[in-house]
Amino acid sequence: MLKRFLVPEKDRVYVKEEAARGATEMIFRKMGMTDEDATRSADVLLTSDLRGCESHGVSNMLRNYVALYGAGRQNPTPNIKVLRESPVSATLDADQGLGIQVGPQAMEMAIEKAETTGIGAVAIQNCGHVGMLAYYPLQAIKHDMIGVCMVSAGGGLQVPLWGSEPVFGTHPIAWGAPADKQPPFVFDVATTQVAANKLMLTRRIGSHLEPAWITGLDGEPIMDEVDSPNYGGFYMLPFGGTRENGGHKGYGFATIVDIMSGILSGNGPGFLAGGNQHSQFVMAIKIEAFLDAADFKADMDKLLERLSTMKPVEGQERVYYAGLIEHEEVQIRKEQGIPYHREVVDWFNQAAGELELNYSLP
């Protein structure tokens, strides 16, 4: 994560993972989730926070979920319907459950199919927020599988290259693969220049946006360093930004996500989906279907070691690969606690009072 997204040191309160996890589970149970779903959903959020991806952890998301439940716009006890199924595939209706609640179950289903057939893919329509996408490939990696996840998050944020109107959300993609001794490769990116949640983070921590990250409401790229406007005051550019830097590539990947997640699940193109009607595509590929997993993982070690031990260009300390720094952050945060912004801890403790829950952070 770029430094501009880190919580400033003076505002940090270190909270032990177990404490934040316990409080989060309590809140989900209070919202009406079963114990199992509360555990599952909290694990997605806490895994984000442990990996240093606080844009998708409890700090940005939990209060939104509570507000949605309060407004009756999210179903804590969804009746997940299987709309179509084959030995390699399934299409699910999530019945307006949270993505972080239904998604992990869908990936488990994909993994079971892949265990039997070699590949499993599940498309989900009609779900809520899906959280940090890296979570889903991480599930597959534990089973010596390659994991993929794509999410169509509506259509009101991202403009096509050269387009004046938004038709996509941030439409993220994640892809992961296991290694043997090296931490796994876990790639997780928005197809916009930056995740929308991260724009909102800059507002809390007082940093700026880069040129060609966002557009005005006429679709014209904003080429100055600006403060992040609020939702509704901007649109976002596909990654690459300009044509010369590959903006058509970001736009193309966003379209792939709209197709694989939105259209293939039956949720429809993002720009026609309702406000909280997200969709998700997950796929698990069993490595043994192609070659011995031990050989695959030995080659992964060779690649990942080559990348992470390479001499960096001048001015950079180190070359990373996707998932490496996040893996290291987990070790650190499991020991030191998660550095939340003090506002987040205040919110947790205030929520305990309002919801009559028996916890206190840190």
Added chain:
Amino acid sequence: MLKRFLVPEKDRVYVKEEAARGATEMIFRKMGMTDEDATRSADVLLTSDLRGCESHGVSNMLRNYVALYGAGRQNPTPNIKVLRESPVSATLDADQGLGIQVGPQAMEMAIEKAETTGIGAVAIQNCGHVGMLAYYPLQAIKHDMIGVCMVSAGGGLQVPLWGSEPVFGTHPIAWGAPADKQPPFVFDVATTQVAANKLMLTRRIGSHLEPAWITGLDGEPIMDEVDSPNYGGFYMLPFGGTRENGGHKGYGFATIVDIMSGILSGNGPGFLAGGNQHSQFVMAIKIEAFLDAADFKADMDKLLERLSTMKPVEGQERVYYAGLIEHEEVQIRKEQGIPYHREVVDWFNQAAGELELNYSLP
């Protein structure tokens, strides 16, 4: 394609598709290919030229292939071995056949598997040049399937973000999906800022490279507009170029390709593969495994029409989606002929003499 890659009008010779196709097939047969393989391989090149992707058509590639056969470094009659197979997957050893010869057969195999099971994926090790990747999803689209292709093209060209040494090739990705009335979505991009073949095209047509497209041999990004150096005189940056414009995203997708194509096929990481030892991954996903193909294609029409009829930002004529302009170009070129550079036509006619073949272009 950016205008800088077009053949200048004064150098264009229009050649009818059938004439170029016939000459190309003759050359492949002369190199030792079977009739069927010559037809198949020529179709990959001519489809590129018809789509306006001349960087991957006969002009850049055919003389390379002829040179490789001449040097005994490419096998015209490969004995394709099935190393592992399941109802959804296969791993092939291409026995040093050209990618454009073995790849279409691998995608046919994936399509047959997907027809039966819902998903089919084939990984190929030890093949030669794979041509324009869009060709492979186009095969799947004809069967109401989504098609995917990734190619690890060695390891000597692309540096990781912030890295000083190349470990990837241009490592392209293609993804396509059918629509009903709209031309299909067909996305095909290098994970570098630009395809290597296109850099070489700029040399023929005398245009410049953009800032942050390539690096020096120390990995430092070249931020000026420069003439393209020859192979061996530069490395390439992942798409996005800089961290702020998503260079880590291009780098991540390049890593995915190295894994899905190189490692999963058993070819190994690109940086350890031999000079002409490419690999390929193709996948076909049957839409009916998830929902009715008619519903999928109706939604595709809604998405693609929304994109292509949108008001562009100031200074742009039109918003495209991937595959649209290429589809239109096919109609034009089937009628008018393919605008080859006169040097290419000269090469063809010279080759006819040297190889004792009975054709003359245009």
